[in-house]
Amino acid sequence: EAEVAQSPRYKITEKSQAVAFWCDPISGHATLYWYRQILGQGPELLVQFQDESVVDDSQLPKDRFSAERLKGVDSTLKIQPAELGDSAMYLCASSLVGRGTYEQYFGPGTRLTVT
């Protein structure tokens, strides 16, 4: 069964450093999402891509976060500089747009700890 791949699975960094997360969605999924999940909370959408275009980044802290999906396949989320409050699980999800359902398939996530 196809899965969403993410790397790294765990990342520890010091505040003010730069970090980057990578996501490879399920083949053929045009829509890709980056979520942030704080412990004990539900996932919060950071950015949504349709192919290579950003369709929603209203909740992305653009002063420090950036995301790209240059060829409309895999994607990178970057934080620079990292702050203590960025410690969370970063989840990538993908979905097959155009079908009746828009179920999202989540990757295993990257757990970020900022010290």
Added chain:
Amino acid sequence: GQQVMQIPQYQHVQEGEDFTTYCNSSTTLSNIQWYKQRPGGHPVFLIQLVKSGEVKKQKRLTFQFGEAKKNSSLHITATQTTDVGTYFCAGRRSQGNLIFGKGTKLSVKP
């Protein structure tokens, strides 16, 4: 902004007891999805409800969507230890983005 509220936050049950989690939105939803996240895992899609008053069943799980499409519930009959995890509802706005609730964390005592 639009919020999706979910209660209770935690539920502890004895194995074999029933469990229900409720989801409420401040605005009408186009549809609602339910996800399960096992401890240490990632959210896994369970089901989607689209129609007003819709009821769907998956074995011991029953999902309902309210008539006004502002609330939903998930009911598990005779819980098992394999049901342990956090259950999230996620409401979709007309523009297509999902808003996740904070989840209900279910623990089952054998």
